[in-house]
Amino acid sequence: xxxxxxxxxxxxxxxxxxxxxxxxxxxxxxxxxxxxxxxxxxxxxxxxxxxxxxxxxxxxxxxxxxxxxxxxxxxxxxxxxxxxxxxxxxxxxxxxxxxxxxxxxxxxxxxxxxxxxxxxxxxxxxxxxxxxxxxxxxxxxxxxxxxxxxxxxxxxxxxxxxxxxxxxxxxxxxxxxxxxxxxxxxxxxxxxxxxxxxxxxxxxxxxxxxxxxxxxxxxxxxxxxxxxxxxxxxxxxxxxxxxxxxxxxxxxxxxxxxxxxxx
Amino acid sequence: xxxxxxxxxxxxxxxxxxxxxxxxxxxxxxxxxxxxxxxxxxxxxxxxxxxxxxxxxxxxxxxxxxxxxxxxxxxxxxxxxxxxxxxxxxxxxxxxxxxxxxxxxxxxxxxxxxxxxxxxxxxxxxxxxxxxxxxxxxxxxxxxxxxxxxxxxxxxxxxxxxxxxxxxxxxxxxxxxxxxxxxxxxxxxxxxxxxxxxxxxxxxxxxxxxxxxxxxxxxxxxxxxxxxxxxxxxxxxxxxxxxxxxxxxxxxxxxxxxxxxxxxxxxxxx
Amino acid sequence: xxxxxxxxxxxxxxxxxxxxxxxxxxxxxxxxxxxxxxxxxxxxxxxxxxxxxxxxxxxxxxxxxxxxxxxxxxxxxxxxxxxxxxxxxxxxxxxxxxxxxxxxxxxxxxxxxxxxxxxxxxxxxxxxxxxxxxxxxxxxxxxxxxxxxxxxxxxxxxxxxxxxxxxxxxxxxxxxxxxxxxxxxxxxxxxxxxxxxxxxxxxxxxxxxxxxxxxxxxxxxxxxxxxxxxxxxxxxxxxxxxxxxxxxxxxxxxxxxxxxxxxxxxxxxxxxxxxxx
Numbered sequence: 019x020x021x022x023x024x025x026x027x028x029x030x031x032x033x034x035x036x037x038x039x040x041x042x043x044x045x046x047x048x049x050x051x052x053x054x055x056x057x058x059x060x061x062x063x064x065x066x067x068x069x070x071x072x073x074x075x076x077x078x079x080x081x082x083x084x085x086x087x088x089x090x091x092x093x094x095x096x097x098x099x100x101x102x103x104x105x106x107x108x109x110x111x112x113x114x115x116x117x118x119x120x121x122x123x124x125x126x127x128x129x130x131x132x133x134x135x136x137x138x139x140x141x142x143x144x145x146x147x148x149x150x151x152x153x154x155x156x157x158x159x160x161x162x163x164x165x166x167x168x169x170x171x172x173x174x175x176x177x178x179x180x181x182x183x184x185x186x187x188x189x190x191x192x193x194x195x196x197x198x199x200x201x202x203x204x205x206x207x208x209x210x211x212x213x214x215x216x217x218x219x220x221x222x223x224x225x226x227x228x229x230x231x232x233x234x235x236x237x238x239x240x241x242x243x244x245x246x247x248x249x250x251x252x253x254x255x256x257x258x259x260x261x262x263x264x265x266x267x268x269x270x271x272x273x274x275x276x277x278x279x280x281x
Numbered sequence: 282x283x284x285x286x287x288x289x290x291x292x293x294x295x296x297x298x299x300x301x302x303x304x305x306x307x308x309x310x311x312x313x314x315x316x317x318x319x320x321x322x323x324x325x326x327x328x329x330x331x332x333x334x335x336x337x338x339x340x341x342x343x344x345x346x347x348x349x350x351x352x353x354x355x356x357x358x359x360x361x362x363x364x365x366x367x368x369x370x371x372x373x374x375x376x377x378x379x380x381x382x383x384x385x386x387x388x389x390x391x392x393x394x395x396x397x398x399x400x401x402x403x404x405x406x407x408x409x410x411x412x413x414x415x416x417x418x419x420x421x422x423x424x425x426x427x428x429x430x431x432x433x434x435x436x437x438x439x440x441x442x443x444x445x446x447x448x449x450x451x452x453x454x455x456x457x458x459x460x461x462x463x464x465x466x467x468x469x470x471x472x473x474x475x476x477x478x479x480x481x482x483x484x485x486x487x488x489x490x491x492x493x494x495x496x497x498x499x500x501x502x503x504x505x506x507x508x509x510x511x512x513x514x515x516x517x518x519x520x521x522x523x524x525x526x527x528x529x530x531x532x533x534x535x536x537x538x539x540x541x542x543x544x545x546x547x548x549x550x551x
Numbered sequence: 552x553x554x555x556x557x558x559x560x561x562x563x564x565x566x567x568x569x570x571x572x573x574x575x576x577x578x579x580x581x582x583x584x585x586x587x588x589x590x591x592x593x594x595x596x597x598x599x600x601x602x603x604x605x606x607x608x609x610x611x612x613x614x615x616x617x618x619x620x621x622x623x624x625x626x627x628x629x630x631x632x633x634x635x636x637x638x639x640x641x642x643x644x645x646x647x648x649x650x651x652x653x654x655x656x657x658x659x660x661x662x663x664x665x666x667x668x669x670x671x672x673x674x675x676x677x678x679x680x681x682x683x684x685x686x687x688x689x690x691x692x693x694x695x696x697x698x699x700x701x702x703x704x705x706x707x708x709x710x711x712x713x714x715x716x717x718x719x720x721x722x723x724x725x726x727x728x729x730x731x732x733x734x735x736x737x738x739x740x741x742x743x744x745x746x747x748x749x750x751x752x753x754x755x756x757x758x759x760x761x762x763x764x765x766x767x768x769x770x771x772x773x774x775x776x777x778x779x780x781x782x783x784x785x786x787x788x789x790x791x792x793x794x795x796x797x798x799x800x801x802x803x804x805x806x807x808x809x810x811x812x813x814x815x816x817x818x819x820x821x822x823x824x825x826x827x828x
Contacts, residue, residue, distance in 0.1 A: 075446060102447065105447070114441065129449075132448050133454070135449045201760040201761075202761045203800070236813070254812070269735060274734075276763045
């Protein structure tokens with residue numbers, strides 16, 4: 019079953035009078051249940067815009083997104099609730115994605131206390147038990163629930179953000195550069211965590227990154243965006259080994275490698 | 282340094298509040314007792330701040346006056362917060378034409394001096410402390426609208442708002458759960474600053490005779506009455522002037538100190 | 552003689568309650584490039600600020616910093632300002648906040664010249680445009696009249712580099728100069744830094760959390776952990792024969808390209824349990 023079908027989707031920003039920015043230009047993409055997609059490209063390539071469209075935080079200027087074989091209509095309450103109940107997001111900057119004035123426990127359980135999700139009957143009702151479950155799943159102590167985000171390091175904050183995304187038992191996880199704000203030494207921990215969780219819970223994953231090696235490690239499929247256009251899609255292994263476009267090859271070559279100088 | 286301004290602010294504001302509280306049960310002299318033989322005395326052990334042209338003890342009158350000062354400040358600022366913050370909050374969350382209109386109106390009001398508004402209101406309702414309070418309160422509303430609007434916009438740009446939206450949290454819940462707590466410190470700081478402007482405004486209006494009648498002791502009114510004898514003695518004008526300065530400085534320092542204390546992220550060096 | 556000498560540097564925050572840099576000593580020779588590696592909170596950025604004399608007032612510092620034999624630590628602000636921006640420059644991580652949003656790019660670069668040299672307006676503009684061209688900005692005469700927000704992140708970082716290199720510095724301190732950039736722009740900026748440092752024969756203290764980036768630019772490396780240097784030496788040697796378990800962990804986690812897709816990546820904790828992350 020297709021989870022998302024993106025059909026000829028475009029997104030322009032800015033008014034007609036000033037120069038509009040074409041963030042996405044007629045993009046087609048089909049994401050099947052259980053797949054792990056990576057969306058790569060430079061900054062400004064439209065990859066975050068695509069993710070926001072999938073998350074229902076923004077609507078396309080043209081084209082259509084189908085979610086679970088039905089058109090996604092943000093104006094339609096039931097369509098939106100269906101999306102919200104099964105799709106969760108992890109953001110790039112764990113500094114700004116956690117409300118500094120809320121305790122970690124309330125942050126993580128917020129999706130469980132949201133009205134539409136509770137009424138949909140698809141989210142766990144025992145909030146306390148679920149909190150402890152997800153804290154354990156991301157490797158944080160239960161005592162963390164009583165503390166504030168600023169008391170944690172960047173890597174731990176990203177764990178908190180992941181715990182929040184997992185709390186309502188989503189089927190689909192969207193991640194926007196989940197490790198690019200983290201130290202290289204912490205990156206490995208978070209990637210391990212994402213890999214384990216996606217496998218254990220059988221999640222569909224869409225992960226945006228500018229780093230193809232990160233995508234290769236986590237994803238099985240990749241879509242390469244350049245200036246809003248899709249330049250290449252396919253199984254990640256194939257794209258990684260034999261990139262069809264020069265742009266993809268340049269993206270790959272740009273990743274700094276330890277071996278560059280001393281091998 | 283930050284701690285210092287909070288402590289200084291609290292001390293000065295505390296002094297004014299204490300004076301107002303004590304005046305409810307005790308003042309050195311009857312603040313309305315006219316004693317012509319004691320007129321225009323300088324500071325002494327029996328009259329710490331001296332007396333005015335009617336022979337009334339200045340300290341007693343200042344203490345009673347502080348009640349009016351605080352009351353005007355509290356009511357005017359509360360009015361401005363209760364009206365201004367929700368308007369700014371809503372206009373920052375829902376960005377439609379109504380919000381735009383609201384912001385334009387508050388911009389126009391912002392450009393209108395409080396004094397003009399007060400004169401208009403006095404013309405309609407007559408001069409009184411209540412009229413002055415209304416005028417100051419209404420004139421302060423746009424300050425809070427604009428401040429709350431700008432603060433809301435910056436909170437709305439944070440990822441945690443999108444995170445909340447993506448799990449179906451309603452706009453109302455976002456406003457109450459995320460935006461309000463995050464803009465609260467800024468509102469608090471603004472309230473403290475606005476409080477000091479309200480005190481100044483009330484003093485100014487009283488000084489012009491647009492607020493308190495002669496029978497009501499307020500600091501501005503006392504300055505007005507004191508200036509008549511400025512060539513004989515400065516005390517009747519200087520004492521209320523100093524009191525105003527202390528209160529204004531106190532609330533400004535308190536505002537600065539609060540801003541640093543209320544933000545959990547500023548408490549430790551990262 | 553060493554260009555920069557740091558001797559027994561200690562830095563405390565929080566009225567002396569927390570120590571962020573512990574007994575740090577190192578030197579940089581003219582033209583030498585030294586990488587300073589560590590995770591966030593290890594004290595590497597504080598070290599840079601201490602050298603530049605830019606520590607916040609609340610910080611306490613002991614030890615000496617000498618630049619070209621002159622003492623920088625404890626020097627008067629005017630003396631420091633003389634060296635800063637001319638012989639000793641800094642490139643910050645966040646190019647958006649390093650530039651004044653209200654000032655045109657050209658004026659900001661020109662400011663560096665005006666602060667340190669006599670130069671006519673016309674001459675200054677010519678030199679600014681030449682420098683912007685050198686750091687690879689397209690249409691440099693257009694860019695001088697642009698505001699920072701009209702440029703992309705990579706372009707802004709090039710402007711910051713232009714400012715740092717303008718007066719031919721002897722030492723450039725670069726604090727995570729490419730961390731906010733994506734991989735392709737990062738590669739371009741590193742290449743540029745490499746070429747320009749060589750052209751000016753400038754030395755560099757390069758601070759990063761990414762070993763691969765440091766290995767790209769530097770010959771020498773120091774590994775910092777909890778305010779202490781735990782290992783140092785030539786990059787090649789440290790990478791091939793790391794001694795400290797923490798360094799071994801860092802190297803293992805950095806080799807994402809060698810890991811089998813989907814396999815469990817080695818973490819620093821697998822090698823070194825002492826660091827809390």
